[in-house]
Amino acid sequence: xxxxxxxNRWMLLISVLLSLHxxxxxxxxxxxPATPMAEDTLHVHNKFMLIVMxxxxxxxxxxxxxxxxxxxxxxxxxxxxxxxxxxxQLIWTLVPFAILLYIDFILMGIPAYHSVVAMExxxxxxxxxxxxTGSQWRWQYEYMDGDAQGLKFVSNxxxxxxxxxxxxxKNPQYLLDVDNHLVLPVDKKVRVLLTSTxxxxxxxxxxxxxxxxxIPGFLRExxxxxxxxxxxxxQCKELCGKGHGxxxxxVEAVPEADYKVWVEAQKVKLAAAAEGANKEWSKDELVxxxxxxxxxxxxxxxxxxxxxxxxxxxxLVDSAIVKGKIFDEQGKLLKDSHLDRVLNGKGVMPAWKxxxxxxxxxxxxxxxxxxxxxxxxxxxxxxxxxxx
Amino acid sequence: xxxxxxxxHDHHDDHHPTGIMxxxxxxxxKDIGTMYLVFSLIMFLLGGIMILGVRAELFQPGLQLxxxxxxxxxxxxxxxxxxxxxxxxxxxxxxxxxxxLQIGAPDMALPRLNNWGFWLLPPAAILLxxxxxxxxxxxxxxxxxxxxxxxxxxxxxxxxGVDFAIFAVxxxxxxxxxxxxxxxxxxxxxxxxxxxxxxxxxxxxxxxxTAFLLIATIPVLAGAVTMLLTDRHFGTHFFDAAGGGDPILxxxxxxxxxxxxxxxxxLPVWGFMPQILQTFSRKPMxxxxxxxxxxxxxxxxxxxxxxxxxxxxxxxxxxxxxxxYSTMSISLPLAxxxxxWIATIWKGSLTFETPMLFAIGWIxxxxxxxLTGLVLADVAADAQYHHTYFVVAHFHYTLxxxxxxxxxxxxxxxxxxxxxxxxxxxxxxxxxxxxxxxxNLTFIPQFFLGLAGMPRRIPDxxxxxxxxxxxxxxxxxxxxxxxxxxxYNIISCVRGGKKATNKVWEGAEGLExxxxxxxxxxxxxxxxxxK
Ligand code: HEM
Ligand SMILES: [Cu+2]
Ligand SMILES: [Cu+2]
Numbered sequence: 001x002x003x004x005x006x007x008n009r010w011m012l013l014i015s016v017l018l019s020l021h022x023x024x025x026x027x028x029x030x031x032x033p034a035t036p037m038a039e040d041t042l043h044v045h046n047k048f049m050l051i052v053m054x055x056x057x058x059x060x061x062x063x064x065x066x067x068x069x070x071x072x073x074x075x076x077x078x079x080x081x082x083x084x085x086x087x088x089q090l091i092w093t094l095v096p097f098a099i100l101l102y103i104d105f106i107l108m109g110i111p112a113y114h115s116v117v118a119m120e121x122x123x124x125x126x127x128x129x130x131x132x133t134g135s136q137w138r139w140q141y142e143y144m145d146g147d148a149q150g151l152k153f154v155s156n157x158x159x160x161x162x163x164x165x166x167x168x169x170k171n172p173q174y175l176l177d178v179d180n181h182l183v184l185p186v187d188k189k190v191r192v193l194l195t196s197t198x199x200x201x202x203x204x205x206x207x208x209x210x211x212x213x214x215i216p217g218f219l220r221e222x223x224x225x226x227x228x229x230x231x232x233x234x235q236c237k238e239l240c241g242k243g244h245g246x247x248x249x250x251v252e253a254v255p256e257a258d259y260k261v262w263v264e265a266q267k268v269k270l271a272a273a274a275e276g277a278n279k280e281w282s283k284d285e286l287v288x289x290x291x292x293x294x295x296x297x298x299x300x301x302x303x304x305x306x307x308x309x310x311x312x313x314x315x316l317v318d319s320a321i322v323k324g325k326i327f328d329e330q331g332k333l334l335k336d337s338h339l340d341r342v343l344n345g346k347g348v349m350p351a352w353k354x355x356x357x358x359x360x361x362x363x364x365x366x367x368x369x370x371x372x373x374x375x376x377x378x379x380x381x382x383x384x385x386x387x388x
Numbered sequence: 389x390x391x392x393x394x395x396x397h398d399h400h401d402d403h404h405p406t407g408i409m410x411x412x413x414x415x416x417x418k419d420i421g422t423m424y425l426v427f428s429l430i431m432f433l434l435g436g437i438m439i440l441g442v443r444a445e446l447f448q449p450g451l452q453l454x455x456x457x458x459x460x461x462x463x464x465x466x467x468x469x470x471x472x473x474x475x476x477x478x479x480x481x482x483x484x485x486x487x488x489l490q491i492g493a494p495d496m497a498l499p500r501l502n503n504w505g506f507w508l509l510p511p512a513a514i515l516l517x518x519x520x521x522x523x524x525x526x527x528x529x530x531x532x533x534x535x536x537x538x539x540x541x542x543x544x545x546x547x548x549g550v551d552f553a554i555f556a557v558x559x560x561x562x563x564x565x566x567x568x569x570x571x572x573x574x575x576x577x578x579x580x581x582x583x584x585x586x587x588x589x590x591x592x593x594x595x596x597x598t599a600f601l602l603i604a605t606i607p608v609l610a611g612a613v614t615m616l617l618t619d620r621h622f623g624t625h626f627f628d629a630a631g632g633g634d635p636i637l638x639x640x641x642x643x644x645x646x647x648x649x650x651x652x653x654x655l656p657v658w659g660f661m662p663q664i665l666q667t668f669s670r671k672p673m674x675x676x677x678x679x680x681x682x683x684x685x686x687x688x689x690x691x692x693x694x695x696x697x698x699x700x701x702x703x704x705x706x707x708x709x710x711x712x713y714s715t716m717s718i719s720l721p722l723a724x725x726x727x728x729w730i731a732t733i734w735k736g737s738l739t740f741e742t743p744m745l746f747a748i749g750w751i752x753x754x755x756x757x758x759l760t761g762l763v764l765a766d767v768a769a770d771a772q773y774h775h776t777y778f779v780v781a782h783f784h785y786t787l788x789x790x791x792x793x794x795x796x797x798x799x800x801x802x803x804x805x806x807x808x809x810x811x812x813x814x815x816x817x818x819x820x821x822x823x824x825x826x827x828n829l830t831f832i833p834q835f836f837l838g839l840a841g842m843p844r845r846i847p848d849x850x851x852x853x854x855x856x857x858x859x860x861x862x863x864x865x866x867x868x869x870x871x872x873x874x875x876y877n878i879i880s881c882v883r884g885g886k887k888a889t890n891k892v893w894e895g896a897e898g899l900e901x902x903x904x905x906x907x908x909x910x911x912x913x914x915x916x917x918x919k
Contacts, residue, residue, distance in 0.1 A: 027840040052759040071738045078737035082672035104716045115768030166450040199542040206841035211771045213701045217629020220702035237775040237843035242456040245846030312529045
């Protein structure tokens with residue numbers, strides 16, 4: 001089996017090496033910038049890289065010259081100096097340092113100063129504000145002002161387990177695709193506030209040149225002003241646990257008119273969802289919906305079969321909590337009940353209160369009770385709504 | 389005092405215990421140095437095997453061999469082992485072996501402390517790796533999975549692996565501080581008559597700075613991980629905003645240690661490297677004083693630039709500017725060192741035995757590490773580089789090329805002195821070329837991966853990164869396998885080979901080359917006098 005594995009890899013390697021030239025998508029530098037900040041970063045990067053490469057080549061050249069000419073095998077006799085021996089030599093040795101000083105603090109230092117100031121200026125002329133919340137292992141987006149105020153949704157990885165475990169072909173946006181992406185208008189300065197609900201994450205889209213940590217309990221900020229419509233992809237880049245490689249950032253930039261249309265559509269959807277919370281759901285409806293919610297949100301830790309990965313992630317199958325009562329006689333939510341755990345979390349178990357809506361929470365709890373707990377009662381969205 | 393000690397020991401030479409007890413109880417600086425070096429080599433291979441597991445997983449997109457949880461454990465333990473159990477012990481091993489020889493002392497100043505310093509290491513290594521084994525028996529969920537940086541709150545959330553790693557770090561820290569005290573006392577008190585500070589070998593100077601840095605920073609690391617431990621188990625909230633703490637505080641504390649740490653592992657190499665260059669150039673070391681001052685300048689600057697490791701957490705503009713410019717300013721003393729190293733070979737009468745090959749390769753590759761570091765200091769561009777493979781490539785140019793390949797130069801340089809035999813030049817050269825070439829093939833693609841946008845510490849990646857990862861993985865296996873040549877060469881050199889002369893290398897200078905090869909069990913029975 002192993003030899004076969006190696007043989008396959010060999011073939012693959014050879015074909016890859018042959019195709020290295022032909023591949024268009026291989027990039028040797030930063031992706032094409034889409035914001036002023038990325039533009040600036042690329043510019044700074046190219047300039048500095050050029051400078052250090054010149055330094056490197058000059059020094060390498062000197063070394064090669066020396067290695068080639070000053071060898072014993074050529075009969076070269078060693079000189080005896082151990083430092084600059086006269087004034088003019090001393091001055092000559094200082095020249096490289098003067099150049100380096102100039103490069104460090106003038107040539108590189110001054111543009112760097114301006115870049116830093118521009119990068120940190122999130123507020124001047126900002127047109128809108130969004131909030132990005134990192135959670136293990138998904139992003140949540142919320143629009144803080146303007147037409148879209150109050151709009152908020154969760155953005156999950158869309159790549160299937162089968163793709164990850166090589167059971168089917170990988171689609172071209174492998175690991176870089178989400179169910180709901182962030183939509184932003186072009187040519188607007190967007191102030192991005194960041195925070196987290198659990199550990200530190202980092203929201204990063206290479207084409208924006210903006211990367212900023214999302215820190216639990218604190219707000220951090222950055223900004224983007226996208227100049228071309230398009231879909232931009234990035235990833236979390238702060239180690240945040242086992243799903244760190246699986247929480248992409250996808251942003252679609254659209255012209256302002258399209259953005260307005262999108263916002264309206266979202267609002268209609270939101271209203272429909274709120275409507276759903278008022279109606280009475282059947283058990284089958286809830287279980288079907290719950291299964292979806294579970295696969296998207298809970299499966300990473302509790303596994304598809306509900307058995308979890310003890311001791312880190314407990315099994316839900318026949319768990320006392322899953323089977324237990326949710327409300328006491330007075331209809332108050334019991335502490336450490338199934339619903340309490342899902343709404344408020346505990347330790348590594350995330351709080352879902354602000355991530356999932358009433359229907360989703362009611363559905364996933366019902367699904368777990370029925371499929372893993374062997375119960376037959378339902379939890380209605382209205383009951384969840386009443387607790388908010 | 390030291391001459392008394394020598395007289396005393398002379399009578400007891402044959403009485404020291406044999407077998408395992410000899411190694412457990414030894415207070416002899418060469419025995420202890422040897423143990424450090426052997427330990428380091430074993431851990432280097434272990435850390436290497438772990439990361440080859442990682443590179444095999446990263447060979448192509450998709451998860452094939454390891455689960456993400458295990459992947460995270462492998463990279464973190466790989467780094468902790470490479471830094472704390474391979475590089476640092478190698479440097480301490482050389483300090484033990486060579487400092488007394490170079491400064492004309494019979495032994496280290498505090499021999500029992502020395503023994504203890506070493507014997508704390510194996511338990512620490514066991515603590516680090518034990519959770520892997522425990523997990524096999526269903527206890528806990530494996531080793532520390534936070535990367536080597538322990539960032540809270542991820543580490544507060546982590547399993548027992550974190551606790552094991554915290555205790556391992558404590559042991560390693562105590563060991564380093566003990567070693568440092570010993571080095572300082574030895575250097576300041578036991579030099580041969582006539583050897584003023586400004587006549588000391590560069591290696592002694594560099595270790596003095598290293599020891600100073602260790603003593604200044606290890607306690608901060610110990611404090612940070614202890615706070616982490618109490619956050620994990622005793623309800624404190626140092627790093628938890630909900631209790632009035634701050635996760636970023638952890639990063640400040642960690643990197644106050646972590647940045648100097650990179651100099652701690654490199655400084656000893658900067659010490660002996662000029663000696664190697666001088667030997668094979670048959671020419672005096674260039675700019676001795678300038679080098680000594682630069683070592684101190686770097687040592688001190690190292691303590692005040694720590695926040696460049698987390699520019700992207702969000703800091704006030706003045707702080708960003710301060711940490712950027714102070715980081716850039718390190719390039720000046722570092723450039724002085726590079727200048728002196730190159731000026732040492734300039735117009736020398738060069739030969740290229742294995743140690744010299746490694747030394748020259750080391751200047752070039754470490755140069756790449758230094759120059760990319762300069763670029764990383766730029767806050768704006770760092771937002772892009774940070775936590776991508778660009779950084780991974782950068783720090784392997786400093787740690788693998790600048791650290792490990794430097795240590796290898798030292799091994800080849802002193803091996804004949806230590807064993808009394810010459811090693812195989814042919815294998816040594818083969819080892820060098822294979823290492824240098826496969827190292828570059830492993831890590832140059834990673835620069836491009838980083839620029840293209842591949843984050844580090846991910847077990848699986850998007851399709852556009854496939855080609856470079858594949859090249860990098862293949863080269864990494866060549867790199868790993870090449871190290872077996874090194875091991876073979878060392879073992880056969882210990883076993884036998886052409887007898888080495890006292891001087892070993894034609895151009896060698898310094899007290900260690902006046903003793904026989906191998907040196908007598910008690911180095912200088914009579915103190916040499918330095919003019
Ligand atoms: C065979 C040689 C080596 C190879 C192929 C190798 C490769 C790697 C790889 C692939 C990573 C993971 C990067 C990531 O996912 O973020 C890594 C991490 C690391 N390596 Fe190495 N490495 C080697 C030797 C060394 C040595 C000698 C050192 C230091 C002395 C070292 C220090 C580190 C550090 C500090 C990390 C960061 C781990 C973390 O993210 O916490 N490596 N290495
Ligand atoms: Cu992450
Ligand atoms: Cu640093």
